[in-house]
Amino acid sequence: MVYDRIKQQMMDTLPFVRLLGIRIDAIGNGTSEVSMPADPKLNNHLGTQHAGALFTLAETASGAAMAGAFADLILGLRPVAKESRIQYQKVAKGATRASGRVPGDIAALKAALSTDGKVAFPVEVDVFDEHGTLAAQVQVDWYLSEKR
Template identity: 35%
Template sequence: MSENQPQIGELMAATVPMAATLGIEFLETTAEHAVVRLPDRPAYHNHVGGPHAGAMFTLAETASGAVVLAAFADRLSQAVPLAVRAEIGYRKLAMGPVTATARLGRPAADVIAELDRGERPEFPVTVAIRREDGAVTGEMSIVWTLRPNG
């Protein structure tokens, strides 16, 4: 477990109530990747008994937000991270608890350099959603930006 994990998980739970509502668990969070888990709860099931597509979208978006916060935590006084757009593909039936692993698609240093030049950088984050058996059930591509304050 990363030393950043409790801090990022607490921050996400405090600022993103939907993550807390779904009971998303923060398993690992670093500046390069984040792993979060959606427990299996019947209240969040779809018509075939697995996690609802909306819950899986929220899980993946939460994982992407966790890696963004971890990567740019020291810049939060300078800029606000915002999701710009996202695309998700549902590949296989998800049953039971699922995890989402998010990875930054660009080096954080490159993003910070753009921000320091007064630009509004955009950067991709990729997310894989997996069942407990390791099968990938969904994939998300999400573009984030750091919107400069002021």
């Protein structure tokens, strides 16, 4: 399946993501589920998940959701994360997971890409700790252009 190929490609080309132990669990049409284990090396001075690790988890989920939305075209595209915003809600205790989603009309985004050769759009991500507590909300703005 194309989503499995995208997952493998992302894991093969993102060594920092592998270093943190992040796993892409699922990719769908504009959605993703990504997880990161509990590991003392990923903790901050409070003994909870480090903000940088949480951000990397969320950014990975955003990229997976973006790639899933454009699965049929992604090999011919150049994706770039243009801007990110993160709002930390609570400390994250233990293992974490992130759910990414492309809001809005994916068909309209593909039509804009077809017409203009480029498109920009947000991907929203919620990060939860092992107790289901919402730890952070993230928006990553992606810019896609056709490879030349």
